[in-house]
Amino acid sequence: MSHTAGQDVWLKLESAQPTGSFKIRGIGLACAEKHHHGAQRFISSSGGNAGIAVAYAGRRLSVPVIVVVPETTTARAIALIREQGAEVIIHGASWHEANNYAQDIVTERDAFLHPFDDPLIWQGHATIIDEVMQSALRPGAIILSVGGGGLLCGVVEGLHRHRWEDVPVIAVETKGADSFAQSINANRRVELPAITSVATSLGARQICEQAFIWSQSHPIYSVVVSDRAAVKACLDFEADRQLVVEPACGASLALVYGGERMLQQFDNVLVIVCGGTTVGKDQLRKWWLELQ
Numbered sequence: 001m002s003h004t005a006g007q008d009v010w011l012k013l014e015s016a017q018p019t020g021s022f023k024i025r026g027i028g029l030a031c032a033e034k035h036h037h038g039a040q041r042f043i044s045s046s047g048g049n050a051g052i053a054v055a056y057a058g059r060r061l062s063v064p065v066i067v068v069v070p071e072t073t074t075a076r077a078i079a080l081i082r083e084q085g086a087e088v089i090i091h092g093a094s095w096h097e098a099n100n101y102a103q104d105i106v107t108e109r110d111a112f113l114h115p116f117d118d119p120l121i122w123q124g125h126a127t128i129i130d131e132v133m134q135s136a137l138r139p140g141a142i143i144l145s146v147g148g149g150g151l152l153c154g155v156v157e158g159l160h161r162h163r164w165e166d167v168p169v170i171a172v173e174t175k176g177a178d179s180f181a182q183s184i185n186a187n188r189r190v191e192l193p194a195i196t197s198v199a200t201s202l203g204a205r206q207i208c209e210q211a212f213i214w215s216q217s218h219p220i221y222s223v224v225v226s227d228r229a230a231v232k233a234c235l236d237f238e239a240d241r242q243l244v245v246e247p248a249c250g251a252s253l254a255l256v257y258g259g260e261r262m263l264q265q266f267d268n269v270l271v272i273v274c275g276g277t278t279v280g281k282d283q284l285r286k287w288w289l290e291l292q
């Protein structure tokens with residue numbers, strides 16, 4: 001990958017987390033805190049990696065978990081959530097309906113886990129930068145993917161924690177899930193009418209407010225790639241590293257594999273390989289053929 005990019009590329013392999021994505025960092029911390037404060041059940045409305053992370057954290061903390069997912073959730077994701085011992089309720093045509101239902105069933109003794117908009121989530125994700133710091137690498141820039149902006153907020157928080165506020169972040173999205181890019185352009189938080197990208201893990205129709213606030217006080221570049229480039233990067237990464245990641249992660253990898261010109265101005269580019277386990281190899285190949 002360094003060869004392809006023409007400079008040193010570093011990878012933070014969040015795909016190697018027990019739940020297959022970085023989500024367990026923030027969700028794990030949030031679940032531990034909420035458990036400590038008496039929560040007797042965790043409720044999530046994510047049919048993706050956040051739901052898997054809540055299910056995992058619940059199992060490790062011996063707290064029962066309910067994940068409400070929309071009808072569009074893949075069989076693979078449902079199986080991964082159930083594998084962790086969580087109860088899955090399938091409700092509604094989209095995340096919006098599933099989320100409303102999840103909110104309705106939350107009682108006083110439950111904790112609701114938001115996938116990206118919670119300071120505890122950002123605090124947990126910030127540990128990525130603690131580890132980079134300990135590894136003695138000072139990145140010239142950090143590439144990461146943006147959905148609702150939880151990962152972005154965590155990484156920027158981590159950078160500020162270590163006085164690395166001058167390290168720029170390159171925030172990548174796919175076309176059709178580009179709520180961050182559109183918000184930067186419009187200078188306000190834009191709400192997308194719908195998500196039309198295959199990178200469903202980036203499919204937040206609106207970024208969290210904190211992500212927008214950081215965009216005005218931290219050097220953040222916004223880049224949008226095509227679904228095709230994101231899927232291609234997943235296939236290239238699989239061939240290179242024998243690791244399967246979602247297009248949500250492929251979006252970040254696409255800057256390296258696509259030879260993004262912007263990278264030339266930085267040394268030691270660090271890619272947060274955010275991972276994701278809801279998509280298998282066969283689906284990647286199928287998308288690749290469909291997106292020709």
Ligand SMILES: *Cc1c(COP(=O)(O)O)cnc(C)c1O
Pocket residue numbers: 021023048049050115116145146147148149150151152201202204246248249274275276277
């Ligand atoms: C959740 C997720 C993202 C996006 O993270 P946000 O915190 O919502 O910006 C990106 N990639 C993967 C694999 C994810 O699970």
